[in-house]
Amino acid sequence: MKSSVIIFPGSNCDRDMDVALKKFGFKNQMVWHNDADIPKSDLIVLPGGFSYGDYLRCGSIAGKSKIIKSVIDFANSGGLVLGICNGFQILTETGLLPGILQQNKYLNFICKNVFVKIKNKENKYFKNIKKEILELHIAHNEGNYFCSKDELKSIEDNNQIAVTYCDQKGDDNEENNPNGALKNIAGIFNKDKNILGMMPHPERMIDPFLSGEDGSLFFENLIGSL
Amino acid sequence: MVEVNEKIAIEHGLKKDEYKKICDLLKRTPNITELGIFSAMWNEHCSYKSSRLHLKKLHTKGKQVIQGPGENAGVVDIDDDDAIVFKIESHNHPSFIEPYQGAATGVGGIMRDVFTMGARPIANLNSIHFGSPKHEKTRNLLRGVVKGIGGYGNCIGVPTIAGQTCFDESYNGNILVNAMTLGLVNKNKIFYSKAAGINKPVIYVGSKTGRDGIHGASMASAIFDEKIEEKKPTVQVGDPFTEKLLLEACLELMAGKSIISIQDMGAAGLTSSSIEMASKGDLGIEIDLTKVPCREENMTPYEIMLSESQERMLIVLEEGRENEAQKIFEKWNLDFAVIGKTTDSKNIELFFKKEKVAEIPIDFLAENAPMYDRKWIKTKLPKENKYSKNQFKSLKLIDCLKKILIEPNVADKEWIWSQYDHTVMGDTIQKPGGNAGVVRVHNTNKAVAASVDSSATYCYAHPLTGGKQIVCESWRNMISVGAKPIAITNCLNFGNPEKEKNMGEFVECVEGITEASKYLNYPVVSGNVSFYNETKDKGIKPTPSIGGIGLLSNYKNMMTMELKKEGNYLIVIGKTEGHLDQSTFSRVILSEFNGPPPEINLFNEKQNGMIVLNLNKLNLIEACHDVSLGGILTAVTKMSINGKKGVKLFTIENLVNKFEYFFGEDQGRYIIEIKPENLEKVESLLKKDSIHYDKLGLVESNYISYGNDLKISIDQIKQGYKNWLKEYMVN
Numbered sequence: 001m002k003s004s005v006i007i008f009p010g011s012n013c014d015r016d017m018d019v020a021l022k023k024f025g026f027k028n029q030m031v032w033h034n035d036a037d038i039p040k041s042d043l044i045v046l047p048g049g050f051s052y053g054d055y056l057r058c059g060s061i062a063g064k065s066k067i068i069k070s071v072i073d074f075a076n077s078g079g080l081v082l083g084i085c086n087g088f089q090i091l092t093e094t095g096l097l098p099g100i101l102q103q104n105k106y107l108n109f110i111c112k113n114v115f116v117k118i119k120n121k122e123n124k125y126f127k128n129i130k131k132e133i134l135e136l137h138i139a140h141n142e143g144n145y146f147c148s149k150d151e152l153k154s155i156e157d158n159n160q161i162a163v164t165y166c167d168q169k170g171d172d173n174e175e176n177n178p179n180g181a182l183k184n185i186a187g188i189f190n191k192d193k194n195i196l197g198m199m200p201h202p203e204r205m206i207d208p209f210l211s212g213e214d215g216s217l218f219f220e221n222l223i224g225s226l
Numbered sequence: 227m228v229e230v231n232e233k234i235a236i237e238h239g240l241k242k243d244e245y246k247k248i249c250d251l252l253k254r255t256p257n258i259t260e261l262g263i264f265s266a267m268w269n270e271h272c273s274y275k276s277s278r279l280h281l282k283k284l285h286t287k288g289k290q291v292i293q294g295p296g297e298n299a300g301v302v303d304i305d306d307d308d309a310i311v312f313k314i315e316s317h318n319h320p321s322f323i324e325p326y327q328g329a330a331t332g333v334g335g336i337m338r339d340v341f342t343m344g345a346r347p348i349a350n351l352n353s354i355h356f357g358s359p360k361h362e363k364t365r366n367l368l369r370g371v372v373k374g375i376g377g378y379g380n381c382i383g384v385p386t387i388a389g390q391t392c393f394d395e396s397y398n399g400n401i402l403v404n405a406m407t408l409g410l411v412n413k414n415k416i417f418y419s420k421a422a423g424i425n426k427p428v429i430y431v432g433s434k435t436g437r438d439g440i441h442g443a444s445m446a447s448a449i450f451d452e453k454i455e456e457k458k459p460t461v462q463v464g465d466p467f468t469e470k471l472l473l474e475a476c477l478e479l480m481a482g483k484s485i486i487s488i489q490d491m492g493a494a495g496l497t498s499s500s501i502e503m504a505s506k507g508d509l510g511i512e513i514d515l516t517k518v519p520c521r522e523e524n525m526t527p528y529e530i531m532l533s534e535s536q537e538r539m540l541i542v543l544e545e546g547r548e549n550e551a552q553k554i555f556e557k558w559n560l561d562f563a564v565i566g567k568t569t570d571s572k573n574i575e576l577f578f579k580k581e582k583v584a585e586i587p588i589d590f591l592a593e594n595a596p597m598y599d600r601k602w603i604k605t606k607l608p609k610e611n612k613y614s615k616n617q618f619k620s621l622k623l624i625d626c627l628k629k630i631l632i633e634p635n636v637a638d639k640e641w642i643w644s645q646y647d648h649t650v651m652g653d654t655i656q657k658p659g660g661n662a663g664v665v666r667v668h669n670t671n672k673a674v675a676a677s678v679d680s681s682a683t684y685c686y687a688h689p690l691t692g693g694k695q696i697v698c699e700s701w702r703n704m705i706s707v708g709a710k711p712i713a714i715t716n717c718l719n720f721g722n723p724e725k726e727k728n729m730g731e732f733v734e735c736v737e738g739i740t741e742a743s744k745y746l747n748y749p750v751v752s753g754n755v756s757f758y759n760e761t762k763d764k765g766i767k768p769t770p771s772i773g774g775i776g777l778l779s780n781y782k783n784m785m786t787m788e789l790k791k792e793g794n795y796l797i798v799i800g801k802t803e804g805h806l807d808q809s810t811f812s813r814v815i816l817s818e819f820n821g822p823p824p825e826i827n828l829f830n831e832k833q834n835g836m837i838v839l840n841l842n843k844l845n846l847i848e849a850c851h852d853v854s855l856g857g858i859l860t861a862v863t864k865m866s867i868n869g870k871k872g873v874k875l876f877t878i879e880n881l882v883n884k885f886e887y888f889f890g891e892d893q894g895r896y897i898i899e900i901k902p903e904n905l906e907k908v909e910s911l912l913k914k915d916s917i918h919y920d921k922l923g924l925v926e927s928n929y930i931s932y933g934n935d936l937k938i939s940i941d942q943i944k945q946g947y948k949n950w951l952k953e954y955m956v957n
Contacts, residue, residue: 012383053467
């Protein structure tokens with residue numbers, strides 16, 4: 001299985017993602033933002049970081065970068081596109097995913113472990129994961145998901161909510177919402193479920209010596225379902 | 227052009243006799259650009275004129291040392307071909323004036339020092355000191371500094387793995403922000419600042435030069451007064467995005483063979499970087515200032531030379547490699563300009579619009595910089611307090627413990643470190659909040675531990691003992707995670723060196739640091755000095771911060787402090803004599819602020835540390851924590867809270883009373899958790915080496931208890947400890 005990680009100037013989780021993808025068997029290649037084409041891939045990943053310094057708005061300049069047209073074409077032809085953290089922000093800026101990511105409710109950067117509930121398993125990202133609740137890790141300043149009422153209705157009607165913040169038992173109420181995200185949304189799909197954007201970083205949870213191992217479940221499933 | 231005279235020289239922070247020396251050396255009056263250069267090179271921050279004499283005494287050698295003080299950062303060997311480049315640096319004065327930018331550029335500056343040497347930064351740490359929580363400025367300063375540190379480090383993508391935060395009213399008018407970075411480098415590919423060869427191109431890369439930070443280094447060499455707000459324009463503004471690009475571009479260029487020497491433009495910008503490179507190479511340097519990329523129009527040579535704009539580097543290249551280098555910097559969208567060349571004149575010669583605007587022999591600026599043997603006085607060891615039984619009579623263990631756990635210096639600091647990305651790069655195996663932060667050496671079985679420590683209270687009471695104590699505390703933090711201590715970096719924050727008491731504190735702290743680091747083979751390889759931390763005649767307590775690093779040859783042997791399993795035993799290694807003077811207990815519970823700090827016994831310190839490392843090597847330890855502020859009971863409570871388990875404490879078989887035993891701050895002690903089946907073996911090993919130890923208690927499910935004197939659930943006791951800072955910040 002071939003994957004490509006796009007490096008924007010200011011990306012800083014590109015290496016971590018490369019390490020994770022390779023650990024679980026992907027043949028990964030790194031692609032520079034100024035290239036026009038992406039090599040043949042089964043999966044494209046937009047990694048975390050601060051693309052173009054996140055100036056103007058998080059992800060906005062990356063959303064207009066040279067490489068992004070190829071990403072959009074790939075996604076529109078049904079290819080799998082995964083955006084983590086800043087990658088999620090970029091996907092909303094391109095319009096591939098609905099809604100926006102605002103500054104966290106309490107205005108602070110948050111770096112900690114969180115639990116998320118998988119809301120939809122009928123897709124390649126979560127299909128064969130046995131658990132319902134994953135322990136993942138967040139590290140962001142702008143992860144407060146928001147969209148209009150109409151968009152939310154459409155997202156819910158199409159089962160586009162991928163994961164929501166919750167507690168260990170799966171309770172996804174306001175108390176377990178770290179950043180003020182609408183409906184505790186931590187990640188969403190597009191209508192066809194080939195594009196996933198999420199704030200938590202599975203690539204930081206792939207080893208018992210790190211913050212946890214539930215990220216491994218995510219990547220194992222992903223390579224298995226391709 | 228401004229006419230230079232004595233008055234203008236004094237406005238530049240030079241002393242009368244220093245100005246006279248400049249005129250004598252040059253045999254003429256300097257022009258304004260030259261005066262600016264002298265003032266930048268001869269101020270305390272760059273010249274170390276009050277400290278140099280004493281810094282020479284530091285213990286800086288060891289088998290593990292590849293590069294000691296004098297370079298951009300220190301370098302130590304961590305086996306195979308790997309080396310760690312690390313340093314700590316202060317950014318105190320700017321952070322008080324403008325906390326966000328001051329702290330952010332402090333982090334940026336120290337990271338540049340590290341990647342200048344060819345190392346990829348792998349961890350950041352910081353030591354920050356604020357005034358009393360009751361002081362009106364403290365909350366905003368703390369918020370700004372934390373946001374600044376996070377804003378910069380998070381964006382670059384280097385994890386902030388540990389740190390230290392202190393509060394004391396002596397910092398009301400002068401906060402301390404000390405930032406530390408560790409980088410990983412192949413030991414055969416280290417880059418130095420020493421230029422070599424003549425007619426080599428001198429390259430400017432990074433951001434453009436603006437008017438920000440002009441005279442920043444001079445400001446950092448002066449005391450504050452009422453006009454401090456006017457100094458805001460001297461604070462630099464950081465751009466972490468550009469720094470990230472600069473980091474990647476420099477590392478890409480360093481992979482080739484075109485660089486002869488490289489130096490970041492930190493304090494005193496282009497002035498100190500160009501002079502340092504030439505001085506170390508015993509060369510001259512010629513710069514055409516017209517070629518320096520400028521952000522603002524009509525900048526004068528004076529402004530260009532003294533700007534402290536951030537994210538800039540100066541590089542001496544091999545001839546003919548300019549195109550190769552330029553391509554890399556253009557790829558990363560960074561400015562690149564050939565601005566001069568090395569010469570054999572041994573002078574710095576500056577040109578602007580085809581005119582020579584300055585010419586100074588380099589050795590006037592570096593070697594001939596003033597050096598002072600300032601007067602200082604010794605601090606006598608204070609008399610011990612005699613505590614009467616009556617003082618303890620009405621006290622209850624539980625009340626004391628609760629009060630100590632919400633003492634600002636003891637209380638949990640998660641509010642701070644949860645705002646720092648501590649997991650990026652995927653190798654953080656011990657997060658902030660433990661004994662030390664630990665990161666793996668990527669793709670190996672090795673890991674590096676790091677911590678920062680200071681103990682201003684002890685240093686203030688008796689600088690010599692305090693100096694020793696911090697080195698020992700740092701050493702203990704390394705041991706407590708199972709790392710072999712390797713070396714330290716020090717950030718020496720003091721008051722006004724022109725005052726004999728302050729100078730004495732400096733001299734004796736340095737002596738203490740030297741004595742301990744020599745005995746423990748824990749050499750100082752880098753650091754900096756920050757004097758003049760004084761506002762309106764009030765100086766800070768002497769605050770050397772020690773950043774230590776240690777090596778785990780197999781990261782799987784790492785120890786953590788949280789309690790692991792019910793039924794395990796707890797043992798205290800090291801002798802408890804119940805030293806209360808200068809302890810948190812004395813200050814918080816007894817309101818006693820005098821007396822000597824706990825004594826340091828280097829022999830015991832080393833013995834106790836080595837046995838803990840040995841026991842860990844034999845896989846006999848389940849958890850480990852060193853005993854520091856708040857003594858044994860505070861340490862055990864933190865282990866309990868982190869492990870979500872209780873402890874049943876045994877009746878103490880000791881001559882001291884329970885308050886002295888549980889809250890005394892005797893040094894050289896560790897609490898370790900042992901499986902019952904290993905207890906006998908551990909005890910026999912301890913006895914064999916004649917190590918003093920006490921059996922402290924048993925790990926239980928929910929409660930911390932001591933006979934009928936104390937019983938409290940973990941959920942209850944953790945409330946104040948976990949919430950103090952959070953609540954303080956929202957109120």
